[in-house]
Amino acid sequence: METWLSYRLADLLMFSPAIYARLFERLNETLWPGHALLAALSLAMLMLAGSRTGVAHRLAAGLLAFAWGGVAWGFFGLYAEINLAAPWFAAMFAGQTVMLLMLAAIGPGLALDRPRQVRHWLGLGLAIWGLVFHPLAWWAAGRPLAGTELFAVAPDQTAIATIGLLLMARLPRRGRLPLRAILLTLPVAWLLISALTWWALLTAF
Amino acid sequence: MPAPDLSRRRILQLAAAGLGAGWLPVTFGQDKSAGRTVITRRLPDGHDLPAIGMGTWITFNVGSDPEARAGRTQVLRTFLEAGGALVDSSPMYGSAESVIGHALDEIGGDPSVFAASKVWTPDGDATAEQVAQSERRWGLERMDLMQVHNLVAWEAHLEHLLEMREEGRLRFVGITTSHGRRHTDIERIMRDWPIDFVQASYSLANREAEDRLLPLAEERGIAFIANRPFQGGRLIDRVKRHPFPVWAREAGLANWADFLLKFLIAHPAATCAIPATSRVEHMRENMTALRGPLPDEALRRRMVEHVQEL
Ligand SMILES: NC(=O)c1ccc[n+]([C@@H]2O[C@H](COP(=O)([O-])OP(=O)(O)OC[C@H]3O[C@@H](n4cnc5c(N)ncnc54)[C@H](OP(=O)(O)O)[C@@H]3O)[C@@H](O)[C@H]2O)c1
Numbered sequence: 001m002e003t004w005l006s007y008r009l010a011d012l013l014m015f016s017p018a019i020y021a022r023l024f025e026r027l028n029e030t031l032w033p034g035h036a037l038l039a040a041l042s043l044a045m046l047m048l049a050g051s052r053t054g055v056a057h058r059l060a061a062g063l064l065a066f067a068w069g070g071v072a073w074g075f076f077g078l079y080a081e082i083n084l085a086a087p088w089f090a091a092m093f094a095g096q097t098v099m100l101l102m103l104a105a106i107g108p109g110l111a112l113d114r115p116r117q118v119r120h121w122l123g124l125g126l127a128i129w130g131l132v133f134h135p136l137a138w139w140a141a142g143r144p145l146a147g148t149e150l151f152a153v154a155p156d157q158t159a160i161a162t163i164g165l166l167l168m169a170r171l172p173r174r175g176r177l178p179l180r181a182i183l184l185t186l187p188v189a190w191l192l193i194s195a196l197t198w199w200a201l202l203t204a205f
Numbered sequence: 206m207p208a209p210d211l212s213r214r215r216i217l218q219l220a221a222a223g224l225g226a227g228w229l230p231v232t233f234g235q236d237k238s239a240g241r242t243v244i245t246r247r248l249p250d251g252h253d254l255p256a257i258g259m260g261t262w263i264t265f266n267v268g269s270d271p272e273a274r275a276g277r278t279q280v281l282r283t284f285l286e287a288g289g290a291l292v293d294s295s296p297m298y299g300s301a302e303s304v305i306g307h308a309l310d311e312i313g314g315d316p317s318v319f320a321a322s323k324v325w326t327p328d329g330d331a332t333a334e335q336v337a338q339s340e341r342r343w344g345l346e347r348m349d350l351m352q353v354h355n356l357v358a359w360e361a362h363l364e365h366l367l368e369m370r371e372e373g374r375l376r377f378v379g380i381t382t383s384h385g386r387r388h389t390d391i392e393r394i395m396r397d398w399p400i401d402f403v404q405a406s407y408s409l410a411n412r413e414a415e416d417r418l419l420p421l422a423e424e425r426g427i428a429f430i431a432n433r434p435f436q437g438g439r440l441i442d443r444v445k446r447h448p449f450p451v452w453a454r455e456a457g458l459a460n461w462a463d464f465l466l467k468f469l470i471a472h473p474a475a476t477c478a479i480p481a482t483s484r485v486e487h488m489r490e491n492m493t494a495l496r497g498p499l500p501d502e503a504l505r506r507r508m509v510e511h512v513q514e515l
Binding site: 011013015022081 | 262263264266267268269270272273297298299300384483
């Protein structure tokens with residue numbers, strides 16, 4: 001225990017920022033030219049979630065689950081080569097995939113409310129940030145365009161946009177189950193882990 | 206009888222020549238770049254080991270990235286061509302061992318690498334499995350040195366490793382620590398167990414190892430590996446912001462890397478320093494420390510004072 005306390009966060013970091021950034025370049029390389037399809041599916045998810053029919057909402061939740069599954073499989077498969085903890089994170093993403101599938105199959109699906117309250121506006125902001133501005137911010141910060149982190153490919157964007165969508169969604173309590181809080185847990189946990197990783201990457205190098 | 210370096214390639218070559226491998230002497234310490242002699246240190250079995258090795262923490266953990274793998278192959282090639290031999294890794298370093306194996310394969314021929322890895326698992330019964338895993342990842346028939354990483358489940362692993370050494374399944378057994386952790390336990394093991402190597406942090410800015418570990422290593426005939434010689438990069442980054450002192454150049458030191466590393470290997474009990482780098486130009490700088498005059502005690506004191514004042 002005493003030994004563990006003597007470790008700084010940066011001591012546990014086992015890869016360099018450059019190699020981490022390369023993961024996204026390599027994922028995008030593999031995916032290309034599938035990005036058009038990805039954009040179409042993301043747009044379809046938003047339109048379905050914004051529509052009025054229950055089936056559409058279920059499909060929207062299914063597409064969001066697909067995004068989480070894609071990250072669990074694609075990104076974390078590659079990340080596991082350089083981070084021994086990655087399989088644990090992949091399990092988190094797989095867990096969220098299952099929960100979103102349940103939201104689609106036995107829950108109300110993903111139905112977006114028109115922004116009225118602060119929660120909705122906050123959600124809208126986060127969703128736009130995750131889907132559009134976060135990837136652009138990386139690019140503006142000097143990352144090559146090929147290394148852009150995208151929704152359904154990169155974990156941070158996927159988590160940010162998901163938190164936004166969940167804040168905007170109509171998610172009534174199911175009996176004693178606080179659905180929204182349950183669905184927000186893993187995305188928020190991931191962002192904390194990611195923030196710690198970035199903190200370590202930026203202070204160590 | 207000196208123990209041979211049984212790389213898979215060499216075994217194949219010997220098999221092809223119809224020879225047994227048991228007699229072949231190790232050829233570490235040869236000066237490959239037609240220059241001055243390489244600085245070597247005598248190992249417990251009488252062999253000589255070049256005093257600058259190479260670490261792989263972070264730098265070689267690049268996964269399957271083809272571009273980065275090609276870069277690391279160049280780093281390892283530069284190291285070996287400059288006369289280096291000891292490469293240190295661990296299963297804790299993610300893909301580093303596999304990346305080394307890939308690089309050795311790319312370099313081909315019969316690189317005289319001194320393969321040093323670690324056992325790192327809380328399962329005290331998994332020692333042999335981890336040794337086999339390292340052999341597989343490096344693409345070698347036999348590891349030269351296996352160390353118990355950070356003393357994890359050390360008692361069980363040491364027993365198994367020493368047995369394996371007896372059976373000729375590896376050449377040397379060691380233990381490691383870093384950042385000054387658990388030195389009391391390290392000392393106890395150095396006194397009580399017949400280990401060949403000990404690895405701990407030692408740099409010009411962190412000389413704690415000089416107090417007890419290095420003298421004990423000398424007394425017990427245990428080889429000492431200095432890890433984090435640049436304090437994970439912080440020390441060399443700091444000194445590089447300052448002009449290289451004229452008196453150091455006059456004393457035969459070539460650059461800051463040479464300065465920091467020769468300081469370490471000039472200690473009579475230090476066997477090898479293992480800086481890690483991902484860059485060929487840094488490797489070239491680091492390998493200048495493998496040749497030329499070593500600082501004497503008076504000069505070493507001046508080096509410490511100078512760096513303290515920076
Ligand atoms: N418990 C243990 O068993 C343990 C613990 C710690 C370390 N180790 C071993 O010891 C090795 C060395 O320690 P370390 O890697 O932590 O730290 P280190 O060797 O002190 O420093 C490595 C850093 O120095 C930089 N560097 C190397 N040569 C340079 C040069 N000529 N000019 C400027 N910068 C240079 C590298 O960056 P660039 O890539 O940019 O060159 C890298 O970031 C490890 O790789 C590992 O094998 C073992």
